[in-house]
Amino acid sequence: NAGVTQTPKFQVLKTGQSMTLQCAQDMNHNSMYWYRQDPGMGLRLIYYSASEGTTDKGEVPNGYNVSRLNKREFSLRLESAAPSQTSVYFCASSEASASYEQYFGPGTRLTVT
Amino acid sequence: QKEVEQNSGPLSVPEGAIASLNCTYSDRGSQSFFWYRQYSGKSPELIMSIYSNGDKEDGRFTAQLNKASQYVSLLIRDSQPSDSATYLCAVSSGYSTLTFGKGTMLLVSP
Numbered sequence: 001n002a003g004v005t006q007t008p009k010f011q012v013l014k015t016g017q018s019m020t021l022q023c024a025q026d027m028n029h030n031s032m033y034w035y036r037q038d039p040g041m042g043l044r045l046i047y048y049s050a051s052e053g054t055t056d057k058g059e060v061p062n063g064y065n066v067s068r069l070n071k072r073e074f075s076l077r078l079e080s081a082a083p084s085q086t087s088v089y090f091c092a093s094s095e096a097s098a099s100y101e102q103y104f105g106p107g108t109r110l111t112v113t
Numbered sequence: 114q115k116e117v118e119q120n121s122g123p124l125s126v127p128e129g130a131i132a133s134l135n136c137t138y139s140d141r142g143s144q145s146f147f148w149y150r151q152y153s154g155k156s157p158e159l160i161m162s163i164y165s166n167g168d169k170e171d172g173r174f175t176a177q178l179n180k181a182s183q184y185v186s187l188l189i190r191d192s193q194p195s196d197s198a199t200y201l202c203a204v205s206s207g208y209s210t211l212t213f214g215k216g217t218m219l220l221v222s223p
Contacts, residue, residue: 042215043157043201058210090156099145099205104156
């Protein structure tokens with residue numbers, strides 16, 4: 001089992017460009033999450049999907065959109081990247097709700113210039 | 114606003130000692146508690162989960178939960194240099210999201 005996989009590992013964008021971060025899990029989990037991690041700010045939830053077909057905003061959703069493509073895949077899209085979106089992005093999954101253990105992917109390091 | 118507080122550290126301990134990491138949380142309705150370890154440049158790795166008051170042991174790790182005091186801790190016995198990392202406390206109130214603390218950096222010196 002690969003667990004949670006993310007692509008790409010690194011990305012550099014210019015301000016205003018768009019991109020999609022991909023996440024997939026092979027653990028048959030129902031819930032999936034997108035976080036960003038910034039120095040001094042900790043992990044902050046961007047969006048989550050409690051189950052296939054549903055998505056909800058987290059703490060810092062502005063400037064992002066998500067798609068739960070199927071049970072395995074959950075993508076994060078930046079429509080018009082801004083330097084404030086420079087961060088490390090982690091995808092995670094859990095069996096069901098946040099009461100259950102979450103498992104993280106390896107992360108995407110994004111720089112917006 | 115649910116809050117999870119951790120001392121940022123660094124907490125420095127010698128090899129072989131017990132490292133004690135602490136976490137307090139604001140939401141009295143919290144039900145699930147997790148400890149993650151994060152090496153520099155890597156993703157968080159789940160090391161312990163605890164759901165009821167008391168102690169839970171797994172190898173060299175012991176998680177302790179006191180819901181009345183809204184306090185959860187992680188003890189690492191026989192600390193090794195490979196334990197040097199940032200430890201994240203995470204708390205769930207039973208809804209759909211976890212709240213993470215900002216982490217405590219642990220340094221174990223040989």
